[in-house]
Amino acid sequence: MNLTDRLSKHLEDIQKLYPGAIWYGKKSDLEDIDDPGAILTYTTENHGADAQPHFSLVTLVLYLTNNDSYTYELTHVLGYEAVREVSIDANFNVTAAYQKRVVVL
Numbered sequence: 001m002n003l004t005d006r007l008s009k010h011l012e013d014i015q016k017l018y019p020g021a022i023w024y025g026k027k028s029d030l031e032d033i034d035d036p037g038a039i040l041t042y043t044t045e046n047h048g049a050d051a052q053p054h055f056s057l058v059t060l061v062l063y064l065t066n067n068d069s070y071t072y073e074l075t076h077v078l079g080y081e082a083v084r085e086v087s088i089d090a091n092f093n094v095t096a097a098y099q100k101r102v103v104v105l
Helices: 008-017 071-077
Strands: 037-047 055-065 081-088 094-104
Touching: 008 037, 071 081, 071 094
Parallel strands: none
Antiparallel strands: 037 055, 055 094, 081 094
């Protein structure tokens, strides 16, 4: 089974709050930098007692652009943590990043 298939529950949870959320690297329909967006990425650490990996620690990182609603749900319901302060650029575009660590067997 593909790792993104195993992580699909987490993307589906995010899509309940941000319906347009996609995995990083997937084709997106964003046409303008001002459009709201939600992009989910991941990094993995494989762990095992022998040469075979037994489980992976996965760090999910959610990047939000012009989409700063539902932060309570992200942090208190889904268990994400803000990894940096929300920033606003000269064109008033809002960006934020949240992360969560999960175990994949």
